Amino acid sequence: MQVNAISLKIRLILSMVLLSIFSIATVGWFAHAQLIKRFDEGIANDVAMHINKGVSTYIATYGSWEEAEKKESLFHFLEKHPEITHKPHSDEEGLFHLLGSNTLSKEIDDTDHKLSMLSMQFHLFDPQFRSLVDLPPYRRGFTVLDEDRNSLKPILMNGKVVAYFLMAKNIIHSPVDDAYAALIRNSLITGSIVAALMALVVGSLMSLRLVRRLEQLTEAVNAIDTGQMNQFVEHAGNDEIGKLAQAFNRMSERLYLADKHLRESHQQIEEQAKLLKEQSFRDPLTRLYNRRYIDQTGTKTFEHAVRLNQPFSAMIGDIDFFKSINDRFSHAIGDLVLQEVATILLQQTRTTDIVARYGGEEFVILFPEVAISKAAFCCEQIRLAITQHNWQPIHPELQVSISIGLAEHTEENSLSTLIRHADLRLYKAKSNGRNQVVSLD
Numbered sequence: 001m002q003v004n005a006i007s008l009k010i011r012l013i014l015s016m017v018l019l020s021i022f023s024i025a026t027v028g029w030f031a032h033a034q035l036i037k038r039f040d041e042g043i044a045n046d047v048a049m050h051i052n053k054g055v056s057t058y059i060a061t062y063g064s065w066e067e068a069e070k071k072e073s074l075f076h077f078l079e080k081h082p083e084i085t086h087k088p089h090s091d092e093e094g095l096f097h098l099l100g101s102n103t104l105s106k107e108i109d110d111t112d113h114k115l116s117m118l119s120m121q122f123h124l125f126d127p128q129f130r131s132l133v134d135l136p137p138y139r140r141g142f143t144v145l146d147e148d149r150n151s152l153k154p155i156l157m158n159g160k161v162v163a164y165f166l167m168a169k170n171i172i173h174s175p176v177d178d179a180y181a182a183l184i185r186n187s188l189i190t191g192s193i194v195a196a197l198m199a200l201v202v203g204s205l206m207s208l209r210l211v212r213r214l215e216q217l218t219e220a221v222n223a224i225d226t227g228q229m230n231q232f233v234e235h236a237g238n239d240e241i242g243k244l245a246q247a248f249n250r251m252s253e254r255l256y257l258a259d260k261h262l263r264e265s266h267q268q269i270e271e272q273a274k275l276l277k278e279q280s281f282r283d284p285l286t287r288l289y290n291r292r293y294i295d296q297t298g299t300k301t302f303e304h305a306v307r308l309n310q311p312f313s314a315m316i317g318d319i320d321f322f323k324s325i326n327d328r329f330s331h332a333i334g335d336l337v338l339q340e341v342a343t344i345l346l347q348q349t350r351t352t353d354i355v356a357r358y359g360g361e362e363f364v365i366l367f368p369e370v371a372i373s374k375a376a377f378c379c380e381q382i383r384l385a386i387t388q389h390n391w392q393p394i395h396p397e398l399q400v401s402i403s404i405g406l407a408e409h410t411e412e413n414s415l416s417t418l419i420r421h422a423d424l425r426l427y428k429a430k431s432n433g434r435n436q437v438v439s440l441d
C-alpha cells in the first residue's frame with residue numbers, strides 16, 4: 001500500500017513537472033514570438049516613417065525623382081542630411097544607423113550597392129509602380145510584382161503620391177535592437193523558469209496534500225479491514241475527496257453500528273447456546289449434572305484418568321424407601337428431599353468431583369484421581385450427613401437415609417462398567433439393610 005502511495009506521489013509530481021515545463025515553454029515561446037513580432041513591427045514602422053520623410057524631402061528638394069537623381073543619389077542626399085531621418089532625442093545617426101548599415105555606407109560609394117544594403121529594408125517605386133533603384137529582385141524600371149503590390153506604402157507630397165516603398169521581409173536589427181531583443185528573451189526565459197519552479201512547488205504541495213488525504217482514507221479502510229470499526233477521516237473541503245471522506249464516515253458509522261449489533265446478537269446467541277448446553281447437562285429439579293453429562297464429560301474424565309494411570313472411583317447412591325416418602329408425605333415433599341440431598345452431596349464433595357442425579361432417586365458421584373479408600377470415607381460422610389440432617393423443616397416426621405455402592409477403576413475399561421460395578425454393591429447395601437456404604441464385593 002505504501003509502495004502504491006509513493007508511486008502515486010511520484011506520478012503526480014512528474015505530471016506536475018512535465019505539465020509545468022510544457023505549459024511554461026508553450027507560453028514562453030508564444031510570448032517571445034509575439035514580442036519579437038511587435039518589436040519588428042515597431043522597427044518597421046519607424047523605418048517606414050524615416051523612409052517616407054527622407055524620400056519626400058529628397059524629391060521636394062529637387063522637384064522630381066528624375067531631377068533629383070541627376071543631381072545626387074538618394075543615398076548621398078540622406079548622408080549629407082542626417083537630421084532628416086535623425087530621431088529626436090536619440091544618439092543614433094539617422095536612417096543608415098537605423099538600417100544597421102551606417103558603417104558599410106561609409107565604405108561603399110556605389111549608390112545602388114549601398115541601397116542594396118538598404119534594400120534589405122525597402123525598395124522604391126515610382127507612381128507607375130516601376131522600380132527606381134536596381135535592387136534584386138527588382139532591376140531598375142521593373143514593374144512591381146502582383147504579390148508585392150498590396151504591400152506597397154505610398155510616399156506623399158502635398159497629398160500626391162510621388163513614390164511607393166516596399167518593406168523588405170527580413171528586418172535587420174541594429175546592435176541596440178539585438179541587445180533589446182536579447183534582454184526580452186532573457187527576461188522571458190528567467191520568468192519562465194521562475195514560473196515553472198513556482199508551478200512545480202505549488203503543484204507538488206497540492207499533490208502531496210492530495211496523496212495524504214487518500215492515504216488517510218486508505219489507512220481508515222485498512223483499519224476497518226482489521227476489525228477496528230467506526231473510523232473517522234477528516235473531510236476538509238467539499239471536493240470529490242471531501243465528499244468521498246464524508247460518505248466513508250457515514251458508511252463507517254453504519255458499519256460500526258451493524259458490527260456492534262452483530263456482536264451483541266452473536267454474544268446473546270453464544271450465551272443462549274451455552275445456557276442450552278448447560279441446561280442439557282443439568283437436572284432441572286436439583287440443578288445437579290444429569291446422566292447425559294456423566295455419559296459424555298464423565299466418560300472423557302474417566303478415559304483421561306485411565307490414560308494417565310490415575311485412580312478413579314465412582315459411587316451410586318439411592319435414597320431408601322423413597323417411594324414411601326412420596327406416598328406418605330406427597331410427591332412435592334419428595335422433590336424437596338431430592339433437592340436437599342443434592343445440596344448435601346455438593347457440600348460433602350470437592351469441586352473436582354462430579355455430582356449428578358442419575359435417575360429418579362439415584363445419584364452418582366465420580367471421584368477423579370481419588371482411590372477407593374478416600375472415596376469410601378467421603379461416601380460415609382455423605383451417608384452420615386443425610387441421616388443426621390434436620391429434615392423437620394420439610395416435614396416434622398420425615399427421616400431420610402441413603403444406601404451407597406462404591407467401586408474403583410481397576411481393570412474396567414469403561415465408565416459404565418465401573419458404575420455397574422458400583423450399582424451391584426448398591427444392591428448389596430440395599431440387601432444388607434440399607435443406610436450403608438458398600439465398597440467391597
Ligand SMILES: Nc1nc2c(ncn2[C@@H]2O[C@H](COP(=O)(O)OP(=O)(O)OP(=O)(O)O)[C@@H](O)[C@H]2O)c(=O)[nH]1
Pocket residue numbers: 285318319320321322323324326330331332333334335338359360361430
Ligand atoms: N417426588 C419424586 N419422586 C420421584 C421422582 N423420580 C422418581 N420418583 C419416585 O421414586 C420412587 C422410587 O421407588 P423405588 O424404585 O420403588 O425404590 P424405593 O422406594 O426408594 O425403595 P428402595 O430403593 O428399595 O429403598 C418411585 O416411586 C418414583 O415415583 C421425582 O423426581 N420426584
